[in-house]
Structures are given as C-alpha cells and as structure tokens.
Amino acid sequence: METLIEVKNLVKKYGNHLAVDHLNFTIEEGHIYGFLGPNGAGKSTTMNIMTGYLGATEGEVLINGHDILKEPEEAKKQIGYLPELPPLYMDMTVREYMEFAAELKKIPKEKRAESIEDVEKLVKIKDVEKRLIKNLSKGYRQRVGLAQAVLGFPEIIILDEPSVGLDPKQIIEIRELIRKLAKKHTVILSSHILAEVREVCDYIMIISKGKLVASDTPENLERYLGESGLIEIETRTEASKVKEVLKNVPGIEKVSLKIDASGITSGQIREKRGQDIREELFTTFAEKKMPLLKLNPVQVSLEDVFMELTQSDKAAEEFARKAKEAEKGEVSNAGDL
Numbered sequence: 001m002e003t004l005i006e007v008k009n010l011v012k013k014y015g016n017h018l019a020v021d022h023l024n025f026t027i028e029e030g031h032i033y034g035f036l037g038p039n040g041a042g043k044s045t046t047m048n049i050m051t052g053y054l055g056a057t058e059g060e061v062l063i064n065g066h067d068i069l070k071e072p073e074e075a076k077k078q079i080g081y082l083p084e085l086p087p088l089y090m091d092m093t094v095r096e097y098m099e100f101a102a103e104l105k106k107i108p109k110e111k112r113a114e115s116i117e118d119v120e121k122l123v124k125i126k127d128v129e130k131r132l133i134k135n136l137s138k139g140y141r142q143r144v145g146l147a148q149a150v151l152g153f154p155e156i157i158i159l160d161e162p163s164v165g166l167d168p169k170q171i172i173e174i175r176e177l178i179r180k181l182a183k184k185h186t187v188i189l190s191s192h193i194l195a196e197v198r199e200v201c202d203y204i205m206i207i208s209k210g211k212l213v214a215s216d217t218p219e220n221l222e223r224y225l226g227e228s229g230l231i232e233i234e235t236r237t238e239a240s241k242v243k244e245v246l247k248n249v250p251g252i253e254k255v256s257l258k259i260d261a262s263g264i265t266s267g268q269i270r271e272k273r274g275q276d277i278r279e280e281l282f283t284t285f286a287e288k289k290m291p292l293l294k295l296n297p298v299q300v301s302l303e304d305v306f307m308e309l310t311q312s313d314k315a316a317e318e319f320a321r322k323a324k325e326a327e328k329g330e331v332s333n334a335g336d337l
C-alpha cells in the first residue's frame with residue numbers, strides 16, 4: 001500500500017504551550033482515519049499544519065513525498081480540506097462560491113463547470129446553488145464546506161470535526177457521504193466523539209495533550225486493551241469461605257467481595273500482571289465443592305480505553321507497553337508457523 005502522508009517529529013508551540021508534542025505517523029492509501037481526542041488535544045493544529053495552513057515549530061510533513069512547506073503547491077494539490085470553521089463567504093451564492101473555490105484550486109476553466117456539477121450532486125447542494133450562503137441552514141453550510149474540500153477530487157480529504165453542530169439526521173447523511181468518498185479517496189477526519197470515529201473509521205489515532213497515545217484499528221485497540229486483568233465471580237458460598245479459598249490461589253493481586261440479599265457472594269478478582277488464573281480458579285472451587293455461578297473476565301470497552309488514555313499519562317504508557325507486547329507476540333507467532 002502506498003504511503004500518502006508522512007508526519008515526522010511534528011512540534012507546535014504557542015508561546016510556552018506545547019500544542020503538538022513530537023507527533024509521528026503515516027497515512028496509507030485507501031483508509032478512513034480518525035483523529036480522536038478531547039477538545040484541545042491538538043487535532044485542529046495538526047490538521048492545519050498537515051494542510052499547510054499553519055507552520056510547525058519543528059518537524060516535517062510530506063504529502064506524496066512533497067514537503068508541505070517547501071513545495072506547497074504540489075503538496076496542496078493532493079489535499080482537500082474542511083477546516084473547523086469553513087472559510088465561507090456569506091454574501092456569495094453557493095454556485096459563486098464553488099466557482100471561486102474552483103479558481104483557487106486552479107481547476108482548468110474548461111473543466112470547472114463539470115467538476116462543480118459533479119461535486120454539487122454528490123454532496124446534494126445542487127438544489128440550493130442559487131441561494132446565498134448566509135441564508136442556508138448549518139447543515140447545508142457544512143455541505144458547502146465539504147463540497148469545496150472535495151472539489152477537484154483530490155486524493156486525500158481532510159475533515160476537521162465534520163459533524164459538529166449538525167442534527168442527528170444531518171450527521172447520518174454526512175457519515176454516508178464520507179463512506180462514499182472513502183471508496184475512491186483516503187479520508188482523515190477528526191472528532192472528539194468516539195462513537196463517530198468508530199462508526200466511520202477503519203483506523204483510529206488517539207491524540208491527547210498533543211501526543212499520539214494509541215493508533216490502530218478499532219478491533220486491535222479493543223483487543224490489546226480489552227483485557228482488564230479483572231475476573232468477576234459469583235457463588236452461593238459465604239464470602240469468608242471464598243476468601244479463604246482464594247488465599248491458596250497464586251497470581252491474585254486483590255479480591256473484593258460482596259453478598260447480596262439472596263445470599264449470593266459476588267466480587268472481582270484482580271490478577272497479577274501477565275497472569276491468567278481462570279483455570280486455576282475453576283478447578284480450586286470445583287475441588288472444594290463450591291460451584292461457581294459465574295467466572296467472567298471483565299472486558300474493557302473502547303470508551304473506557306479512550307477515557308483512560310486521554311486522562312492519565314500512566315494509562316497511555318501502559319498502552320504503549322501492551323501494544324509493543326502484542327506486536328512482539330504477532331511476530332513470534334508468525335515465526336512459529
């Protein structure tokens with residue numbers, strides 16, 4: 001697969017504030033990437049640098065091998081960008097604005113009309129092309145912003161929070177449109193909403209405090225981080241006896257139990273790092289004739305992962321460790337085959 005964008009050691013400082021902190025990643029052809037991070041994480045700043053709207057303090061961005069600062073024309077030609085606040089001219093009609101955008105993009109005169117028609121149909125703004133932008137709803141304005149990004153059908157389309165401020169129906173429409181675009185283009189979008197990124201993107205980059213704290217497919221992120229090291233159990237045996245039995249099971253870090261009104265003891269067992277004590281638990285309880293009603297490893301959702309990664313530096317470090325281990329595991333598995 002072809003590498004379209006290389007971001008190398010990117011740093012952006014606003015005064016003393018490090019908005020982008022040594023970012024490194026590549027964008028490969030044919031995916032829908034999601035930049036996910038809380039407000040202020042540095043998503044817009046990164047996108048503005050990648051698209052040549054903002055200079056970096058350090059580092060470099062290559063678009064199809066062209067440095068965005070040294071060869072801006074060549075690099076920008078390959079990108080369509082919808083910034084957080086689309087640069088719309090309120091007193092222009094939609095069509096006038098599209099003509100203006102086509103001129104800026106240097107689309108040859110003889111191809112302009114056709115190019116605009118194609119995009120207007122795709123984004124469904126043909127019906128409003130004679131209306132002034134200031135009289136359009138927020139949803140339609142966003143579509144016009146998207147239309148100027150898509151105009152000329154560049155290879156890479158970058159969208160900053162494309163669904164912010166839209167109503168649920170418009171959000172669904174925008175998502176459908178993004179999926180449609182992704183059939184022929186590489187799309188990068190940012191969002192602070194995990195559900196949105198998970199729904200549309202096949203690759204997620206989690207950004208927190210200007211740093212890339214995780215980057216993988218949604219499935220892999222869930223897999224690496226899904227195991228919490230916690231096991232839920234339930235039994236009719238008294239809590240004190242359960243505690244006694246658990247003392248003899250190696251690999252346990254912590255136990256917390258409670259009894260409900262019906263006499264069922266339930267609780268959580270935290271395993272020591274890297275241990276899997278499920279079989280040991282099962283046989284120990286069975287030997288003592290203390291049947292377990294439940295023995296269930298607690299799965300962490302992508303929501304939990306996101307919250308943890310973006311709130312705690314320790315969690316982010318832990319993620320990096322797990323991802324490395326998983327990578328090593330995959331390499332050695334491949335070797336075994």
Ligand SMILES: Nc1ncnc2c1ncn2[C@@H]1O[C@H](COP(=O)(O)OP(=O)(O)OP(=O)(O)O)[C@@H](O)[C@H]1O
Nearest residue numbers: 014019037038039040041042043044045046084192
């Ligand atoms: N022009 C600026 N001057 C000073 N600080 C800035 C400027 N632009 C952004 N920042 C700061 O840089 C950090 C990153 O901002 P950025 O807009 O890139 O984040 P974001 O992830 O896109 O969040 P949002 O979704 O809220 O835009 C924030 O702390 C922000 O306050």
